[in-house]
Amino acid sequence: MIEVRGLQVRYGGRLVADVPELDVGAGECVAIVGESGSGKTTTLLSLLGLTPDAEISGDISVCGVDVRTASPRRLREIRGARAALVMQSPQAALSPATRLGVLMRRALKLHGRDGTRETMAQAVEAVLLDREILRRYPHEISGGQAQRFAIALAIALGAGVILADEPTSALDVTVQAEVVGVLRRLRSERDLALLLVSHDLALVSTIADRVLVMKDGAVVESGPAATVLAEPSHPYTRELLEALP
Numbered sequence: 001m002i003e004v005r006g007l008q009v010r011y012g013g014r015l016v017a018d019v020p021e022l023d024v025g026a027g028e029c030v031a032i033v034g035e036s037g038s039g040k041t042t043t044l045l046s047l048l049g050l051t052p053d054a055e056i057s058g059d060i061s062v063c064g065v066d067v068r069t070a071s072p073r074r075l076r077e078i079r080g081a082r083a084a085l086v087m088q089s090p091q092a093a094l095s096p097a098t099r100l101g102v103l104m105r106r107a108l109k110l111h112g113r114d115g116t117r118e119t120m121a122q123a124v125e126a127v128l129l130d131r132e133i134l135r136r137y138p139h140e141i142s143g144g145q146a147q148r149f150a151i152a153l154a155i156a157l158g159a160g161v162i163l164a165d166e167p168t169s170a171l172d173v174t175v176q177a178e179v180v181g182v183l184r185r186l187r188s189e190r191d192l193a194l195l196l197v198s199h200d201l202a203l204v205s206t207i208a209d210r211v212l213v214m215k216d217g218a219v220v221e222s223g224p225a226a227t228v229l230a231e232p233s234h235p236y237t238r239e240l241l242e243a244l245p
């Protein structure tokens with residue numbers, strides 16, 4: 001679902017992300033970890049053509065579309081409908097004066113999909129929310145509910161790929177576990193491809209199949225999550241692991 005080769009992202013000539021290889025297949029979860037400023041978010045956004053000011057080289061294919069040569073219209077079609085982005089604070093992206101059900105219906109219509117009450121109710125129930133939430137306004141829901149609503153939106157749109165940027169870091173620990181539980185279940189039940197950006201290695205160890213460790217824009221280590229986290233070969237990965245509480 002995601003295939004990246006020789007990706008380099010530069011801002012004003014400065015190399016901020018250098019990712020030689022990144023593949024995420026259906027039903028797989030790959031995590032990009034690393035400290036703040038290591039290039040994780042830039043990598044994620046570049047995969048959906050969302051780094052307009054950057055100079056990009058390399059090959060990026062998402063759901064079979066060549067992101068670097070796709071027209072703006074084609075990119076808009078892919079975003080949301082096929083590959084959905086779930087950010088840290090989705091509430092900020094939700095229009096405050098609009099009920100969640102109306103927001104979801106609009107998003108579905110925009111992508112030419114049927115927004116029946118039942119389709120929408122099933123999507124929110126798939127992320128363990130009560131269908132009654134569709135009647136609420138964004139300020140009436142918690143951060144964890146907003147995260148799950150963002151995932152429900154992706155489900156309703158039929159996205160096969162979810163790119164999640166620190167999806168749980170704004171949440172408290174119990175709610176984090178709920179969101180991770182939802183992502184795990186959807187991944188296996190719906191064969192979703194999941195690319196997760198996180199600085200939280202504890203979270204990553206519970207969900208990722210493979211891990212890429214980034215430092216100063218470079219991938220310093222990658223491999224199966226169990227191996228990288230149990231026997232890190234790079235000193236920086238060891239440092240990250242030692243910093244765990």
Ligand SMILES: Nc1ncnc2c1ncn2[C@@H]1O[C@H](COP(=O)(O)OP(=O)(O)OP(=O)(O)O)[C@@H](O)[C@H]1O
Nearest residue numbers: 011016034035036037038039040041042043053199
């Ligand atoms: N639009 C931009 N213009 C110029 N430089 C940018 C831009 N976006 C990001 N950068 C730079 O790219 C580098 C990588 O940033 P990025 O946000 O990808 O890191 P990160 O690992 O996701 O960090 P964090 O965990 O804090 O989000 C940083 O040095 C940042 O200042």
